[in-house]
Amino acid sequence: MKTRAAVLRGTGQDFEVTEIDLDGPKAGEVLIRYVAAGLCHSDEHLRHGDIVPRFPLVGGHEGAGIIEEVGPGVTRLKPGDHVICSFLPVCGHCRWCSTGKSNLCDMGATILDGVLPDGTYRFHHNGEDIGGMCMLGTFSERATISENSAVKVDDDLPLDKVVLIGCGVPTGFGSAVHAAATEPGDTIAIYGIGGIGINSVQGAALAGARNVVAIDPLANKREAAEQFGATHSCETAEQAQELITQLTRGVGADKAIVTVGVVTSEVVTSAFNAIRKGGTVVVTGLADPAKNTIQISGALLTLFEKRIQGSLFGSGDPFHDIPRMVELYQSGDLKLDELITTTYTLDQVNQGYEDLIAGKNIRGVILYPDA
């Protein structure tokens, strides 16, 4: 069959919206019609060259949609099911999945090639295999994905809102709740209020932090942070350092979470200096894998027993966290509607990323017309 999709052919290029071929589902796979796709910063990393995937690639790794067809052996889904896609597949029985760290599932190894578990591709164009970002390729009207990438949800949920639970919300929320293990009374510093950071704010507030300090140079981001539960906001890391010192009587923040667009050693150092003895810096943001973005004094690490913790998908289990966050949304505790600043059509995908770079959006979402 054919599908219209936004294809990235190389570093520094724009997405090209074009019609490509799509194979139907093979064993363990499902055909999904996307209803909505989130514009997440990770796709911009590929375009910008911070991270280099296999090209060409259909962009988009945050999606929600409706299953149209299932391949042989699929037992978890049936046609008509509403699903939220997990940007990391979960096989359920590798070492990591079976020990409660399914965000590290071995199947995630090929998400930047966008190849399905059997080693072949479902998107093609003029005989060329095209990958799908994170094995999903949500910037496409339809895609064939592994059943391990789709979490079934209730039919009455608004897919155009809960789509954010595919990547941005659990990553930010989990960074505060799982990776930083926020406890009631904590002081939490959050560096960078974008699609991830804003959800770290929500997570930290819900987990009971006494102070949630949001740090971002843009005024609109700081205001948004206060709306989502931040108790304080600062423009620069220096101001934050001073404020945190005051708030904690010189002890320092219990945890700091780095959710800036591109992680630099500067911001990690600021976060490292802001935390107390025995505190944790959670690094959630990405950067060029070839660069060293953490440069700190090893002696301080040793003497103050500080910890630096990486976090992928909020260090949670997607098949547990995604349904839980849906329930938090229904109970009114987790805000999603307010996160979405602008919606776009598939053809406006490049505009969407321009707005993201310009800092206009908390979150942008592509909506697909009804089939």
Place this chain on the structure above:
Amino acid sequence: MTAAPGGLPTVVGLERERQVLEVALEAGRHVVIEGPPGTGKSTLLRDIARSAGKRVIFVEGNAELTPARLVGQYDPAQVLARGYLPDSFTDGPLLAAMRGGALLYLEEFNRIPEETLNVLITVLAEGEIAVPRLGMIAAGADFRLIAAMNPFDAIGTARVSQAIADRICRVVLGYQDAAAERRITGTATGENGEVVDFAVTLTRATREHRDVRMGASVRGAIDLVLLLTGLARLRGEPALALGSARDAAYAALSGRIRIADGCDRSPESVIDELLAEAWPAQPAPSDPPDGAQPVTGAGDAGDAGDAGDAGDAGDAGDAGEAGDAGDGQGKADGLPPGPAAGHPIRSASASRLRRGRGQGGSRRTLSRAELTARHSSFGDVSPGVGQLDQDSLARLLAAEPDAAATLLADLALATDRQLAAVARRLAARVFVQLAAVGARPARGTRRLGPGTVREGDLDLDRTLDRFSGAWPPADAELVTRSWRAHRRSLCLLIDTSGSMSGLAVAIAAVAAAGVVLSADGRLDPSVVAFGSDVTRLRAAGSGRVPEDLVGELIGLRGHGMTDLAGGLRAAARELAGSHADERVAILLSDCVATSGDDPASALAGIDRLHVLCPLPAPESERAAAALARLGCGVSQPVRRLAEVAPALTRALSRSG
């Protein structure tokens, strides 16, 4: 009026009613004829009077009909000159009819002020009336009173009191059947055939449409025929043309139909929809090009068997009314956002608490699974995602109104946004209608009272007391009697603490709509919700319509503590802003304060506090009674939705 040219008797299709009426009058009974406009009330009466050879005195009932104008009065100039002499008395229509043994025909009976109607009680019961300074006047043997009223008439009307109703027979006229209406229309217009059929069909359809409270009478059909044939002549159209039909239907019908409360359609859109159905299927496509719109309408209505279903299709077709489940995401975006639409007042209170947590309860939505568990009828009312079967809900409303209202209030909070949006629109309409059919305590807020303003009837007694004898009398010596409003400001105080959900929300919504609608909206009340803090839902003088108010109210989820004293102080603040003879608060609460001061300490600025106690426990009932006693008001339990309006009426009529 269906009176044909030449005064021919044209009472069509009302034989049985006519017989009842004739017998009743012959037996010396007084009668009220009830029926919508254009059902032949006047025609029937004139016809009976003519055949019986009786004189008829007509009186048009309205709010300005004072007792003096009905009974008669002394001529002020003669009284001032010569004193009270029977010769100086000018008989009003009532005395004229009584003395002359005539038929007194009171039109628009339920628009007449109660004080004036009370004059009739002894006339109806004893056949006599005592007129001050004139004496007892007995009615002639043939005197009969015939009243006519339109029960649909909501504006400026009130219920006829039991004292009157108990002394009078009631004959109800419905609309004639289609054949009779065709005959009436044909006779009145001199036309026949297709154009009459079409006009009568379309006119009758307006009475059945679900969005219409009151449809057009046969007069609409008559005007439609006259306009349509006239337009066809002027435009030189040989056959019925859709363009002309629409022009004529707009002119003849749009002003005659009343859209149901809470429905924001225009009469024109209803007419367009009905036109598409009533339009005779014609082989020749003689439609002008602007027939496009009704053609689409026809497509919508095509698979809809009856008028009720067609209402559905019309809703979906309306701009901004994408209630239909079949419509998808694209359209749904045009709708107001489902949960917690950021109303200015609400968002203000949200930003006061900078932290989102702890407020989760105020944003909670209900999944289909939860709704299924709570309501046994949920599956029938909403068979699928985004669907709301209005017929099923209507059946439930008829059978178990409280269960239906509880369901509807919960549906408004569904996670399913399409369902919630439809439920909210519907709930606003249903709750406002429930409040509107309840009693309208228009009475009691206006009294005839003496004054020196230069309007109304001259109060002779009081003027004579002041009269110095110098002619002409000075301005200051003239005392008039006119309707004086007892100025009262009202605040409804709704407790939204604790587990306010379902039926309690529905009760609050009906009460809120009820106070706004009461006394024809003249009370202009403020409405305040409180729990641990206070949200003003409606300011006095804001003109916020009940639908809008109810829409916000059903979005409120109960949570938190009850600060009764804080709520009462907020009510006092709302009331302080108005000039009034009496400041009244109606409190809808279980009256069990869980935070704040003693409510008894917060009654300053409230002259009268009435309490409605929803779904009361014995403890609440005691607390409510005690608080109402302190507030010089009454306390009433409200256990069912149907008890809301009577309780409000009782509370409002206690004042003043």
